[in-house]
Amino acid sequence: MKVLVVGSGGREHALAWKLKQSPRVDAVFVAPGNPGTAGIATNVPIKVEQIDALADFAQKEGIGLTLVGPEVPLVLGIVDAFQARGLRCWGPSKAAAKLEGSKVEMKEFLRRHGIPTAQFKVFTRATEAHAYADELGGGMVVKADGLAAGKGVVVAKTPVEAHEAIDRIMVKHEFGAEAGRQLIIEDILRGEEISVFAFCDGRNAVLLDLVQDHKQLREGDEGPNTGGMGAFTPVPGLVKPRDEDDIVRRILVPTMSGLLKEGRPFVGLLYMGLMLTDAGPKVLEYNVRFGDPECQALMLRLKSDLVQVCEASIDGRLDQIELEWDPRIGICVTMAAGNYPDTPRTGVPITGLDSAAATTAAVFHAGTARKGDQLVVAGGRVLSVCALGTDLDQARTTAYAACDAIAFDGKQIRRDIGRRREARKGVKA
Numbered sequence: 001m002k003v004l005v006v007g008s009g010g011r012e013h014a015l016a017w018k019l020k021q022s023p024r025v026d027a028v029f030v031a032p033g034n035p036g037t038a039g040i041a042t043n044v045p046i047k048v049e050q051i052d053a054l055a056d057f058a059q060k061e062g063i064g065l066t067l068v069g070p071e072v073p074l075v076l077g078i079v080d081a082f083q084a085r086g087l088r089c090w091g092p093s094k095a096a097a098k099l100e101g102s103k104v105e106m107k108e109f110l111r112r113h114g115i116p117t118a119q120f121k122v123f124t125r126a127t128e129a130h131a132y133a134d135e136l137g138g139g140m141v142v143k144a145d146g147l148a149a150g151k152g153v154v155v156a157k158t159p160v161e162a163h164e165a166i167d168r169i170m171v172k173h174e175f176g177a178e179a180g181r182q183l184i185i186e187d188i189l190r191g192e193e194i195s196v197f198a199f200c201d202g203r204n205a206v207l208l209d210l211v212q213d214h215k216q217l218r219e220g221d222e223g224p225n226t227g228g229m230g231a232f233t234p235v236p237g238l239v240k241p242r243d244e245d246d247i248v249r250r251i252l253v254p255t256m257s258g259l260l261k262e263g264r265p266f267v268g269l270l271y272m273g274l275m276l277t278d279a280g281p282k283v284l285e286y287n288v289r290f291g292d293p294e295c296q297a298l299m300l301r302l303k304s305d306l307v308q309v310c311e312a313s314i315d316g317r318l319d320q321i322e323l324e325w326d327p328r329i330g331i332c333v334t335m336a337a338g339n340y341p342d343t344p345r346t347g348v349p350i351t352g353l354d355s356a357a358a359t360t361a362a363v364f365h366a367g368t369a370r371k372g373d374q375l376v377v378a379g380g381r382v383l384s385v386c387a388l389g390t391d392l393d394q395a396r397t398t399a400y401a402a403c404d405a406i407a408f409d410g411k412q413i414r415r416d417i418g419r420r421r422e423a424r425k426g427v428k429a
Contacts, residue, residue, distance in 0.1 A: 001024050001025055001026060001064035001065060001307070002025075002026060002027045002028075002029065002061060002062055002063050002064055003019050003025055003027075003028055003029070003063065003064065003065045003066070003067065003307065004028075004029045004030070004031060004044075004054075004057070004058055004061075004063045004065070004066040004067070005019065005028065005029070005030045005031070005033075005037075005041070005066075005067050005069060006030075006031055006048055006054060006066065006067070006068045006069055006070070006073055006078070007030070007031075007048060007068070007069030007070045008030075008032050008033055008034050008037075008048070009034070009069065009070070009292055009366045009367075009379075009381070010292055010293060010295075010296055010334075010364040010365065010366035010381065010383070010384035011069050011070075011290055011291075011292035011293075011295040011296065012030060012033070012034075012037065012069040012070075013030075013034065013036045013037050013296075013364040013365050013366070013384075014295050014296040014299040014300075014364050014384070014386075015067055015069060015290070015295065015299065015306070016028050016030050016033075016037050016040060016041045017040060017299065017362075017364070018299040018302065018306045019067070019306055019307060020040055020041065021305075022305050022306060022307040022308075023305075024305070024307050024308075025307060027041075027042065028040065028041035028042070029041060029042045029043075029044050029057075029061065029063070030042070030043055030044065031043070031044040031045075031046040031047075031048070031054060031057070032044065032045055032046060032047060032048070034365045034366070034367075034368055034369070035365055035368050035369065035370050035375060036363075036364055036365025036368065037365070044057060048069075048070055048072055048073045049072055049073060049076060051073060051076055051077070051078050051081050052081070054066075054073075054078065054082075055078075055081055055082055055085055055087060058082065058085075058087050059085060059087065063087065064088060065088050065089075065090065065307060065310060065311065066082060066087065066088065066089040066090065067090050067091075067310060068089065068090070068091040068289065069289060069290065069292075069295075070289065071097070071100050071101070071147055071287065071288060071289055072147065074091050074092060074094075074097040074100075074268075074288055074289060075094065075097045075098070075100065075101035075147065075288075076094070077093070077094030077097075078091070079091045079092060079093055079094070079097075079267075079268075080093055080094050088311075088314060090267075090268055090310040090313060090314055091267070091268040091269075091288070091289065092266050092267055092268045092270075092288045093264060093267070095263075095264035096259055096264040096265070096266045096267070096268075096288065097288045098264075099259075099266075099286040099288055100147070100285075100286055100287050100288045100289075101146065101147060102145055102146060103143050103144070103145050103146075103152075103184055103285070104122050104145050104182050104184060106285065106286050107120050107122070107184060107186075109258065110283055112258065113254045113255070113257075113258035114254065115250065115251055115254050115255060115258075115283055116250060116251070116279075116280065116281070116282040116283065117186075117282050117283040117284075118141070118186040118187040118188070118189050118282060118284075119186060119187045120184050120185065120186035120187070121184070121185055121186075122182060122183075122184055123170075123182065123183050123184075123185065124181070124182050125170075126166055126167065126170040126171055129142075129166045129170065129183060129185060130163055130166055132185055133156075133159050133162040133163055133166065133185065134159055136159070136162075136185070137159060138158075138159070139155070139156060139157045139158065139188050140156050140162050140185050140186065140187065140188060141153065141154070141155050141156070141184075141185070141186045141187070141188055142154045142156055142162055142165035142166060142169065142183060142184070142185055143183060143184040143185075143186070144169045144175045144176075144179040144180055144183055145179060145180070145181060145182035145183060145184065146175075146176065146178045146179030146180075146181070147176075147178075147179060152169065152175040152179055153225050153285075154168070154225065155188065155225070162185070166183065169183050170183055189275040189277055189282055189284065190275075190277060190278075191275045191276045191277040191278065192212070192238060192275070192276045193212070193213070193215075193273065193274070193275055193276075193284065194210055194211070194212055194235065194238065194239060194273075194274050194275075194276055194281075195210070195211040195212065195213050195231070195271065195272075195273060195274075195291055195294050196210060196211075196247055196251075196252075196271070196272040196273075196274055197211070197269060197270070197271050197272075197290070197291070197294070197298070198252060198269070198270045198272070199268075199269060199309055199310075199312075199313050199318055199321070199323075200256065200266045200267060200268060200269070200270050200313065200318070201267055201312065201313045201314070201315070201316045201317065201318040202256075202260065202265030202266060202267050202316060203256070203260065203265065203316065204316070204318040204319045205252055205256055205270070205318065206309075206318050206321055206322075206323060207248070207252070208298060208302075208323065209233050209234040209298070209301065209325055210233065210234055210235045210238070210239060211231050211232070211233040211234075211235065211291070211294040211297060211298065212231060212232060212233075212235050212238065212418075213228050213230075213231045213273075213291060213293070213294055214228065214229045214230045214231065214414055214416070214417055215227075215228055215229065216229070217229060217336075217340070217341065217412070217414075218414065219414055219415055219416045220416065224341055224342075225341070226334075226336070226340065226341045226380075226381075227292060227341070227380070227381055228291065228292055228293045228294070228334060228381075229293075229333075229334045229336065229413075229414045229417070230293055230331070230332055230333045230334050230413075230414055230417035230418075231291075231293045231294045231296075231297045231331070231332050231417070232297060232329060232330065232331040232332070232392065232395070232417060232418040233294070233297045233298055233301060233329070233330050234329070238276075239276065240276075242280075243276055243280060243281050246280045246281050247272075247274065247281050250280070250281070251272060251274070251281060251283060252270075252272070255270070255272070255286075256270075266288075267313055267314065268288065268289070268313065269288070269289055269290050270286065270287075270288065271286065271287035271288070271289065271290065271291050271294075272285075272286060273285040273286070273287070292366075292381075292384075293332040293334050293381075293384050294332075296332040296362075296364050296384045296386050297330040297331060297332040297386060298330070300326075300330045300332075300362060300386050300387075300388055301325050301326040301328065301330040301388065302323065302324075302325060302326075303324040303325060303326055304321075304323050304324045308321070309321055309323070326388060328388040328389055328390055328395070329388065329389050329390075329391060329392050329394075329395045329418075330386065330387075330388055330395065331386065331387055331388075331389070331392070331395040331396055331399050331417060331418055332384050332385070332386045332399075332417075333384070333385045333386075333399045333400065333403055333413055333414070333417050334366075334381050334383075334384055334385075334413065334414075335381075335382050335383040335384075335385060335403060335406065335408075335411060335412070335413050336380060336381050336382060336411075336412040336413070337367065337377050337379065337380055337381075337382050337408075337410060337411075337412070338409060338410015338411070338412065339410065340380040340381070340412060341380055344367070344377070344379060344380040345377065345409070345410045346367075346376070346377050346378055346379065347371070347376050347377065347378075348376060348377040348408045348409045348410065349374050349375070349376055349408060349409075350368065350375045350376060350377060350382070350383075350406065350407070350408045351406070351407050351408070352405045352406040352407050353375065353406060355405035355406075356385070356402040356403075356405040356406050358405075359387075359398060359401055359402045359405070360387065360388075360398055361385055361386060361387045361398050361399055361401070361402035362385075362386045362387070363383055363384070363385050363386075363402065363406075364383070364384040364386065365383060365384075366379060366381045366382055366383060366384055367379020367380055367381055367382045368382060368383065377408055382408065382411075383406065385399050385402045385403050385406070386399065387399040387402070392418045392419075395418070396417065396418055396419075399417075400415070
C-alpha cells in the first residue's frame, strides 16, 4: 500500500515515521513535507490547502490511505473531496470539523448537549466585548472564533489584558480577519490541563493514553500561549479514577452521540482539551486531529499498526481494536525559534543534529528548511525532540541531552516538561 500524509510539521514527520513501520506500507509520501520527512519518505510539493491537487495526486499515484495532519484541510473539507472520488482519507467530514473550525460553534455544541465547560458569552462587536470585560472586572479567557494555529487564546489576568486581547483579535486582526469576526469571553477554569485523544469511527471510540501538553512559552506556565512547547505520556497519578469515568460518561459519549444525532458522525481522531477542576473535568477545546507536540510522544509509544487502526476507523470496526503501548514514558520537547511566538527569527543555521542522533532520542523536524547544504530555521517551532524512559526522569534526561547537542541562534526550550507542577511551586525542574 502507498500512503500519503498531508502536512509539514513535527506531527506529520512523526506520523510518516510511524506509518513507515507498518508491514502493509510500501511507500510513504508527505505533502508538502519538510527536510526531516525527506529522509524517510517522498516529499510532494503540494500545499495543504490545495485540496483538488492533493486528490489528483492521490488518484494518479494510487494512494491507498491518506492521513491528514493539520486542521486547515480538514475544515476545508478534504475528507469529503477525497471520498467523492472514491479515495480513502482518514479524518472527519467538513461538517464534523466545525468543532475546531469555529470556537463559537464548539461552545454552542457543548451547551446543546449539556457537556461541561466554562461559562461564556459570544461577541461580534469589539465595543460590546470591551464593555463585558469591564463588567467582569477580573480575570477571563478571550478566544478568537476561527483557526489561529493554537495562538488565538489569551488568558487575561486583568481587564486591561482582556482589552488588549480584544483589540488584537477584532481590531488589529492579528490572528486573521476570519478568526476575528467573533470572539468568546469565558470564565477561567482552574486545575490541571490534560489532552485526551480518541480514535473514532462515528459510533465507537478507542481512547489513547492520556497526555499533558505545556502551552505557555516559559517555565512555570508563564508567558504567551504557543502551539505547544512539549508533552509527556502517560500521566500516572494526575487523573483520578472518578475523573476518568467522567471523561468517558460526561464528555466522550455525549460528544459522539451528539454529533451522530446532528447528522455529522465523527470519524478520525478527536482531541479533547480538558481542565481537571474541583467540579470534575470540563472541556476547554476540541481539535479534530492529533495535537502537536502530543502526537510525537504518542507515536513513539504506540506499538499497534497505525494503518490497521485508521482503516478500522474508516470502516466502522473500532470495536475490534485494542491499542498496544510501549510501557515506557514518552516525552517530547519543542525547540522553538528566537522571538517565537511573535515573529520567529528564521534563516538561522542549525547544527548538532548528528550529535543528537548519537543519543537514543528521536528528532522530528517541524520548522526547518534547506538552504544549500545547510539546515536552517524556517518556522516558530523548529524541532521536536522525543525520548522514551523507564521513568519520567530517564526520558527527560535523554531528551534534554539531545536538545543540548543541537544549536541555533535564539533557541528556546522549556526545561520543565513533565515537571510543570513542581516548577510552579518553585522546585528545580
